[in-house]
Amino acid sequence: MLKALLFAATTFTACKVSTPSGAGNHLYVQKEGREEKSWKLVWKDDFNGKALDTTKWTRIPPGKSDWNKHMSSHDDCYRLDNGLLYLRGIINPDTSVDKRPFITGGIWSKGKFAFQYGRIEIRAKLECARGAWPAMWMLAEQDKYGTYPRNGEIDIMEHLNHDSIIYQTTHSYYTLNLKQTGKPPHFGTARLNLLEFNTFGISWYPDRIVFQLNGQDTFTYPRVKDVDPSQWPYDQPFYILIDQQLGGNWVGKVNPTDLPVQMIVDWVKIYQ
Numbered sequence: 007m008l009k010a011l012l013f014a015a016t017t018f019t020a021c022k023v024s025t026p027s028g029a030g031n032h033l034y035v036q037k038e039g040r041e042e043k044s045w046k047l048v049w050k051d052d053f054n055g056k057a058l059d060t061t062k063w064t065r066i067p068p069g070k071s072d073w074n075k076h077m078s079s080h081d082d083c084y085r086l087d088n089g090l091l092y093l094r095g096i097i098n099p100d101t102s103v104d105k106r107p108f109i110t111g112g113i114w115s116k117g118k119f120a121f122q123y124g125r126i127e128i129r130a131k132l133e134c135a136r137g138a139w140p141a142m143w144m145l146a147e148q149d150k151y152g153t154y155p156r157n158g159e160i161d162i163m164e165h166l167n168h169d170s171i172i173y174q175t176t177h178s179y180y181t182l183n184l185k186q187t188g189k190p191p192h193f194g195t196a197r198l199n200l201l202e203f204n205t206f207g208i209s210w211y212p213d214r215i216v217f218q219l220n221g222q223d224t225f226t227y228p229r230v231k232d233v234d235p236s237q238w239p240y241d242q243p244f245y246i247l248i249d250q251q252l253g254g255n256w257v258g259k260v261n262p263t264d265l266p267v268q269m270i271v272d273w274v275k276i277y278q
Contacts, residue, residue, distance in 0.1 A: 022046070023036065023037060023040055023046050023048060023278045024036055024037060024048055024121075024278050025037060028120075028147075028243075029117070030118070032117070032118055032119050032120060033120050033121075033122075033147065033243045034048055034049065034119070034120070034121040034122070034124070034243065034276070034278065035121075035122045035123075035243060036121070036122060036123040036124055036278040040123075040278065041123060041211045041212060045124070045125050045277035045278065046277060046278060047275060047276070047277055048121070048124070048276050048277065048278050049119055049121070049275075049276040050273065050274060050275045050276065051063070051273065051274050052089060052272075052273045053086055053089055053090060053091040053271060053272070053273065054089045055086065056086060057086060058084065058086065058091070058113065061118065062115060062118055062119060063113040063114065063115060063118065064113065064114060064115075064116065064117070064118070065077075065078075065079040065084065065111070065112070065113060066112035066113060066114050066247065066249055067079065068106075072251075072253070072254030072255055072256070073139070073141065073249070073251050073254065074112075074249075074251075075106075075253075075254075076095070076106060076108045076109055076110045076251070076252045076253065077109075077110055077111075077112050077249065077251075078104070078106075078109035078110060078111065080099075080109050080111075082094065082096055082099060082109075083095075083096060083109055083110055083111030083250075084111045089272070090270050090271065090272055091113075091270070091271040092111075092268050092269075092270055092271075093110070093111040093112060093113070093140075093248065093249060093250040093268065093269045093270075093271065094110070094111050094250060094266050094267070094268045095108060095109075095110040095111075095135070095138060095250045095251070095252045095260075095265060095266060095267045095268070096108065096109060096110070096265055096266040097262055097265050097266075107260075107262075108252050108253070108260055108262075108265070110249065110250050110251060110252050111249070111250055112247065112248060112249025112250060112251070113247070113248055113249070114245060114246060114247040114248075114249075115245045115246045115247075116145075116147065116245045116247075117147075117245075118245075119245065119246070119276075120147035120243035120244055120245040120246075121243055121244065121276055121278065122241070122242055122243040122244070123210050123211060123212060123278065124209075124210060124276055124277050124278035125207060125208070125209045125210070125276070125277040125278075126144075126162065126207050126208055126210075126246065126274070126275070126276050126277075127205050127206070127207040127218075127274070127275045127277075128142050128162065128163075128205070128206050128207065128248065128271065128273070128274050128275075129203055129204070129205045129206075129271070129272040129273050130142070130203065130204065130206065130248075130269055130270060130271045130272060131201065131202060131203045131204070131269070131270040131272075132165050132198075132200075132201075132204075132269055133201070133267045133268045133269070133270075134167065134168040134200070134201070134264075134267070135167070135168075135260075135261065135264035135265060135267035136167055136168075136258070136259070136260065136261035136264050137167065137252050137253045137257055137258060137259055137260030137261055137264070138165070138166075138167060138250070138251075138252060138257070138260075138264070138267045139164065139165070139166060139250075139251035139252060139253070139254060139256070139257040140163075140164070140165050140249070140250050140251065140269040141161065141163065141164045141165075141247070141248075141249055141251055142161075142162040142163045142206055142246075142247070142248050143159065143160060143161045143162055143163075143164070143246075143247050144159070144160040144162065144244040144245065144246055144247065145157070145159055145244060145245060145247065146158060146239065146242055146243070146244055146245075147242070147243045147244060147245050148242060148243065150239070150241075150242045151179075151236070151239050155177055155178050155179050155181075155182050155183070156178075156179050156236065156239060157178075157239050157242070158176065158177065158178040158239035158240055159175075159176065159177040159178070160175075160176055160208065160210075160215060160240070160244060161173065161174060161175040161176070161177070161193075162174065162206050162207065162208055162217070163206040163219075165198075166256070166257045166258075167257060167258070170197055170198070170200050171195045171196060171197050171198065172195065172196055172198050172206070172219065173193060173194075173195055174193060174194050174195070174196065174208075174217035174219075174224060174225050175192060175193035175194075176192045176193070176215065176227045176240075177192070178236055178237065178238075178239055179236040179239075180233070180234055180236040180237040183236075184234060184236065186233070186234070186237065189230070189233070190227065190228055190230060191227075192227060193225070194217060194224055194225025195224075195225075196217075196219045196224040196225070198219060198220075199220070203270075203272060204219060204220055205218075205219070205220050205221065206218075206219060207219075210240070212229070212241065213228065213229045214226055214227065214228045214229060215227045215240060246274065248269070248271060248274070249269075250267065250268065250269045252267075
C-alpha cells in the first residue's frame with residue numbers, strides 16, 4: 007500500500023508540471039511557463055532493489071563507436087549492493103565467444119524515460135584507471151531533425167584516466183559539422199572531488215543549458231539568435247545514458263593492470 011501511495015504521489019506531481027506522452031507515457035515534456043518556477047521531482051531511481059529496474063533502464067548493447075565498443079550485458083559488469091549501482095570495466099573473463107579483451111557496463115533509459123527541459127542530478131563516485139572513460143550523457147529520444155548529430159548530444163560529465171577535472175559538453179551538427187565550437191563555446195571543465203561521491207547535473211531551459219557540479223553552476227551553453235538553426239536541437243525529449251567506458255581515441259589505451267574500474271551510482275533524479 008505504501009508503495010502504491012508513493013507512486014501515486016510521484017505521478018500526481020509529474021502530471022502537474024509535465025505532460026507525459028508516448029508509448030507508456032515515457033516522454034516528460036515540461037509545461038510552458040514552468041522554466042523559472044521551483045523544481046518538482048518527477049522521476050528517480052535510488053537503486054535500492056536487488057536487480058536493475060528494467061521498467062526504467064536497459065543494459066547498453068555493444069556497438070562500433072569508441073564509446074560503446076566494449077559495452078556488454080555480462081553480469082560481471084553490473085552489481086547492485088546496498089543501494090548502489092556498480093558499472094564495471096573489466097578484463098573479459100571469457101574470450102572464447104566474445105573476442106573483445108575488455109567489457110564494460112552501462113545503462114540507458116531509451117524507450118523508457120525521456121524528458122524535455124528540467125534538471126537532472128546524478129550522484130556517483132568515479133574510480134580512476136588508464137583508459138577509463140566514465141560518462142553521463144543524453145541523446146534525443148526521437149529523430150526530430152534527422153540522424154546524428156542533427157539532434158544533438160548533451161554530455162553531463164565525462165572523465166578521463168586519472169584527471170582531476172571533468173568535461174561538460176554539447177555536440178551537434180552546428181559544432182561538429184559546421185565547426186562552430188566557439189560561437190558560443192560548447193564545452194567547459196570543472197574540478198571534482200576525486201574518488202569521492204559527487205553530484206553531476208544540468209538545468210535545462212528553452213534558451214540555455216546550465217551544467218553543474220555539486221550544486222554549483224560550472225558552464226552555460228546558450229541558445230543563440232541569428233545563427234544556423236542546427237545550433238539548438240535541444241527542444242525535444244532526451245534519454246539518459248550512464249556508462250563506464252574504456253579506451254578510444256580521446257582517452258587513450260587501456261592499461262589492463264588498472265582493471266577492474268568502476269563508476270558507482272547512488273541515485274538519479276529528474277525535476278521539472
